[in-house]
Amino acid sequence: MTHAPTMNESQLSQPSIDAPAYPSAPSATPAPEPSIRPGNPMVPTDSTWVDQSGRPLGSRALKTRSRILDATIALLDEKPMRDLRVIDIARRIGSSPATFYQYFKDIEDVVLELAGQIQDLTPAMVEVIKGDWTGRAGHMRGRHLANLFIDHFAKYNSILRVRNNSAEENSPEFVAVRIQTMLPLLTAFSDLVREAHPISATPAIGEWTGGNIHPVMGAMILTAALEGLAMHHEKYAKRFAVEGEGPEQMVETMATLLQMLLT
Known part of the structure; x- marks a missing residue:
């Protein structure tokens, strides 16, 4: 797992993304966010995705993995993460805990994956x-x-x-x-x-106009x-x-x- 980076002003001064300019009209609406809600899953298509054993995932496995993500979202709407169990997710997708463990190490692992997907929506x-x-x-x-x-x-x-x-x-x-x-x-x-x-770099001379x-x-x-x-x-x-x-x-x-x- 990656540890939290130390944030400083030099980091913040770097450009964040390369993206097309936002339309000048204030009422213009950016492209809709891709949804990761149940019923409209984000199914990874990158063939380099692998399971816990390091094997590349095929299309069927990617769909199963996506169903686990969807089930986790739905269950988090019903209970806190501390009360969520692997068997709950497995039952929600009509499978077994063994299927879950093919793709994720534990509950925290799958929630981190979902949080990472949201990172792509900013x-x-x-x-x-x-x-x-x-x-x-x-x-x-x-x-x-x-x-x-x-x-x-x-x-x-x-x-x-x-x-x-x-x-x-x-x-x-x-x-x-x-x-x-x-x-x-x-x-x-x-x-x-x-x-x-x-x-x-030098203090203003004369009447004070406010802080920095x-x-x-x-x-x-x-x-x-x-x-x-x-x-x-x-x-x-x-x-x-x-x-x-x-x-x-x-x-x-x-x-x-x-x-x-x-x-």
Whole structure:
């Protein structure tokens, strides 16, 4: 298993992906994310995929492996990972534990695979971040990004919950996959913050105009705010409905905060 990399500002300054430019229209919607929900599996087609014995997987084996992933997602919607057993997954696909162990070492192994697949779904968010944040169109971009996060967490809630909880408990494997997933977002944000709020090497002379916004810290704050909004927006909406504030106000405020830090 890979241990969590140490993240520093030099890493964040590197380009994250090579991808086509995001359309200039703020209402344009990036290509839909490939689904890994049950009933619409992501079936690997790379012939170099192997089982636990190192044997390449054929098309039938790839489909079986995908059924295990789908069953795990469905079961994580019903119970926490600590209560999930291999026999539960085997029964869900109408097979035996021996079949499971052909493809995965244990429950954590299959959940890490699912978390890794989600890692491949972030480029759409990165492309939104890389766009123009000025003016009304920039604010619309912020609303779009906030809704992308909310939709993403709603769609993959069970896997993201396990990934984040395990990372918070300092599981090296889950810490690593979480960092690898968030790093392209942090990179894109930090590049924009650095450009929008350059830090002078010498203190300003005259009237104080405010403190510095450091690129990496600004990027981490924005990413954490988006993730927190996406994970808890329903709870927040219920809690503050009495104040007359709900989902619309959360998205608008998030968009305004993004625009303030990125321009």
